[in-house]
Amino acid sequence: MSNESKLFSRDEESRAAGRFILNADDWGRDRETTQRILDCAARGSLSSASAMVFMQDSERAAAVAKERRVETGLHLNLTTPFSARRCSRTMLEMQGEVRTCLRRHRLAPALFHPSLMRAFEYLVVSQLEEYARLYGAKQKVHKGK
Numbered sequence: 001m002s003n004e005s006k007l008f009s010r011d012e013e014s015r016a017a018g019r020f021i022l023n024a025d026d027w028g029r030d031r032e033t034t035q036r037i038l039d040c041a042a043r044g045s046l047s048s049a050s051a052m053v054f055m056q057d058s059e060r061a062a063a064v065a066k067e068r069r070v071e072t073g074l075h076l077n078l079t080t081p082f083s084a085r086r087c088s089r090t091m092l093e094m095q096g097e098v099r100t101c102l103r104r105h106r107l108a109p110a111l112f113h114p115s116l117m118r119a120f121e122y123l124v125v126s127q128l129e130e131y132a133r134l135y136g137a138k139q140k141v142h143k144g145k
Contacts (some may be wrong), residue, residue: 024049027072028061028082041070050075053130054082054091062134074131078123092124094119129133 024037027049034057040046044134051072052058052086065072079099082092097119102109131137 016083021047022072023047023073025075026050026052026063027070027075028052028055028058029080030056033057034061034064038068038070048072051131051135052077052080053127053134054084054087055080056083058084058130058134059086065135072135074127076124076127078120083091091123094122098123 011140022045024040024046026033027037028034029052030045037046037049049065052075054077064070070145078095079102080093081099098116101113101116
């Protein structure tokens with residue numbers, strides 16, 4: 001198997017010796033960011049990448065990750081504006097509310113905001129479902145009451 005088709009494989013020797021984990025942020029944000037992360041991965045510089053959904057390059061990045069066996073996890077995005085065409089008006093509005101609140105004051109992210117519970121839940125569940133759709137993750141998303 002070529003180095004590029006098995007970018008993040010883990011062999012027994014490296015697991016036994018210990019390992020420094022380096023995760024790249026913003027996979028799928030845009031084409032250039034995805035490509036730069038892929039370049040680093042191809043050189044063996046990364047362990048994994050955090051995948052953004054509802055972004056400009058999310059769909060293509062997911063296909064590349066599956067093809068190249070790039071290990072990913074969901075990058076939960078509450079503040080960077082979604083840029084995908086497939087993003088609903090509701091999603092954009094709820095993220096706008098959360099973003100405004102979280103950026104209002106430097107301590108705002110550490111405070112509980114009961115008026116935003118519905119928006120937070122919607123954003124989290126929607127992103128989990130989209131990640132599962134794009135990456136073929138077999139996970140159940142539990143919606144709270």
